Amino acid sequence: MTAPIRVLVCDDQVLVRTGLVTIIDAQPDLDVVGECGDGKTAVTLAGRLEPDVVVMDVRMPVLDGIEATRLLAGADVAQPVKVLVVTTFNLDEYVYQALRAGASGFLLKDAPPSQLLDGIRTVASGAALLAPEVTRQLVGRYATRIRPAASAPNDLPLTPRELEVLRLVADGLSNREIATALVLSQETVKTFVSRMLGKLGLRDRVQAVVFAYRNGLVT
Structure with a gap:
């Protein structure tokens, strides 16, 4: 049998975090190995728990999700961790920053549970979680900033x-x-x-x- 996908959940809202943990842990192929409420703790726990995927909020105390993602999955990280950013803020700027920081995917918290679960599996497999139309919109808006x-x-x-x-x-x-x-x-x-x-x-x-x-x- 294939080992379950190890997931670390990071969100500063306790109710939201508990809901995410409950949904994820109910799946036989997913295993929540830890949870926390700020980006700094997420980086520390990821180093100790070695999750396959970190489900990361954006706006959090101590260290926000974008900077935490950069420390976990950035280009300079020797052993990058796959990060799925999940946020309530549907802003192109957040998407752009998250992807530049090294995130493998981006979802909104109002997405159905099935989309979240499939997203974790997709990111864990090494694929990126961005629908083609989202990619086109994002790149179209920020191409001049990305391209020298x-x-x-x-x-x-x-x-x-x-x-x-x-x-x-x-x-x-x-x-x-x-x-x-x-x-x-x-x-x-x-x-x-x-x-x-x-x-x-x-x-x-x-x-x-x-x-x-x-x-x-x-x-």
């Missing part, structure tokens, strides 16, 4: 097909949409995405989107 004024690099370690897949991922297409566009099977697209991420040293599709825009691969 530079030409596309010529020395990327990608095949022409992998580069094509990267550009389509950055455009917000799902694997199904990429498969249709390139007349490939979804399984083949998954293989290309996996190879592309591995060659570029990227953790997930969110990082691929940011990488593509930073390097001028899409406009």
Whole structure:
């Protein structure tokens, strides 16, 4: 049997946190290994408990969720932890900051429990939890802030097909949409995405989107 996904829940509102813990712990494939009410404690507990996923609120005392995410999942972290940001604030700026900090996904607290549970599983699997339309909206608004004024690099370690897949991922297409566009099977697209991420040293599709825009691969 596969070991349950280890989850750490961080939210400063006790009732909300208790509700999240109850929903998550009721699943046979998920195991809440700890809970806390501020970002600083989340960082400490994550180092001790080694969760697979941290469910992180944004606005909290001592250390907010964005900075805690940066300490847990940022580019400079030797062993990054996957972070799913869950907040009541549907602000593009929070989404942008969370993803730049290293979060693998972003959900609103009014999402149905099934979406939260699927989100945890998705993030734990190494995929990013952003619907294609959300990716398109986010990148469209912040592309000028992500992308430097530079030409596309010529020395990327990608095949022409992998580069094509990267550009389509950055455009917000799902694997199904990429498969249709390139007349490939979804399984083949998954293989290309996996190879592309591995060659570029990227953790997930969110990082691929940011990488593509930073390097001028899409406009």
